[in-house]
Amino acid sequence: MDAPYARIEQLEPGVVRLLAHNPSAFTFTGTQSYIVGTDCVAIIDPGPALPEHIEALVQAIDGRQVAAILCTHTHRDHSPAARPLADRTGAPVIGCAPLALEAVGPRADASFDGDYRPDHVLHDGEWLDVGGTPITAVATPGHTSNHLCFAWRDTLFTGDHVMGWSTTVVVPPDGDMAAYMASLDKLRQRQDRIYYPAHGPAVINPQQYTRHLLGHRMHRERQILKLIGGGAIEIPDIVASAYPGLDPRLTAAAGGSVLAHLLDLERRGLVERQGDAWTAA
Ligand SMILES: [Zn+2]
Numbered sequence: 001m002d003a004p005y006a007r008i009e010q011l012e013p014g015v016v017r018l019l020a021h022n023p024s025a026f027t028f029t030g031t032q033s034y035i036v037g038t039d040c041v042a043i044i045d046p047g048p049a050l051p052e053h054i055e056a057l058v059q060a061i062d063g064r065q066v067a068a069i070l071c072t073h074t075h076r077d078h079s080p081a082a083r084p085l086a087d088r089t090g091a092p093v094i095g096c097a098p099l100a101l102e103a104v105g106p107r108a109d110a111s112f113d114g115d116y117r118p119d120h121v122l123h124d125g126e127w128l129d130v131g132g133t134p135i136t137a138v139a140t141p142g143h144t145s146n147h148l149c150f151a152w153r154d155t156l157f158t159g160d161h162v163m164g165w166s167t168t169v170v171v172p173p174d175g176d177m178a179a180y181m182a183s184l185d186k187l188r189q190r191q192d193r194i195y196y197p198a199h200g201p202a203v204i205n206p207q208q209y210t211r212h213l214l215g216h217r218m219h220r221e222r223q224i225l226k227l228i229g230g231g232a233i234e235i236p237d238i239v240a241s242a243y244p245g246l247d248p249r250l251t252a253a254a255g256g257s258v259l260a261h262l263l264d265l266e267r268r269g270l271v272e273r274q275g276d277a278w279t280a281a
Pocket residue numbers: 073075143160
């Protein structure tokens with residue numbers, strides 16, 4: 001894929017983007033790491049532990065003090081470079097919590113970075129100082145239960161919560177559609193000027209885009225309810241009807257998102273499950 005791998009992209013004063021070479025059906029061109037600040041910086045989403053990506057980050061940091069290495073969540077395309085980069089820079093790993101696996105059952109799957117060990121966890125509204133400017137955690141569960149966005153000045157680093165190239169995958173058991181919708185609504189009520197996501201281009205009309213995403217999910221929910229209204233139906237048949245022309249590599253993810261909608265509808269008493277089939281309640 002033709003994309004600016006290992007190239008330093010200065011997006012605005014104090015914001016540099018560096019693309020890791022991990023393109024896929026889920027990551028688009030790859031994971032975008034951000035270097036935020038001027039004399040003292042923070043790294044947001046260090047990305048996969050690819051040696052050339054870590055080297056490119058160290059080059060871009062260029063000897064400046066690193067206040068923190070921040071992870072929005074612990075998918076394997078986001079957090080594995082945190083520890084090697086901490087070893088290179090001496091900076092602490094701060095940000096999202098590791099998944100609390102034992103407390104809530106088997107939430108993790110192969111896409112999770114089980115080795116993630118933060119030095120300090122940020123909770124909603126907590127902030128840290130980066131060269132005199134705060135970076136504030138904005139808890140946005142949904143894509144994963146531990147997802148955080150990071151606010152800096154009037155920008156928001158949105159990780160996988162809001163992306164510039166595709167809707168976000170929400171797959172149970174860790175992904176939760178009701179939480180995701182609530183987190184979208186939380187962003188809609190903020191006044192950020194621009195979103196910098198981990199995948200895809202920057203979002204320059206945040207409020208409008210967030211409203212569009214909320215509308216898209218509500219449309220999907222109505223679509224699923226309508227299909228179920230026609231009689232008992234299983235998830236693969238819902239996917240086939242609701243996602244025409246879907247990239248076959250994304251079938252499982254689409255099934256996960258449909259399941260996330262169904263579990264939310266079930267909690268709200270609108271649908272029922274009978275084996276693998278779903279019916280109206
Ligand atoms: Zn993710």
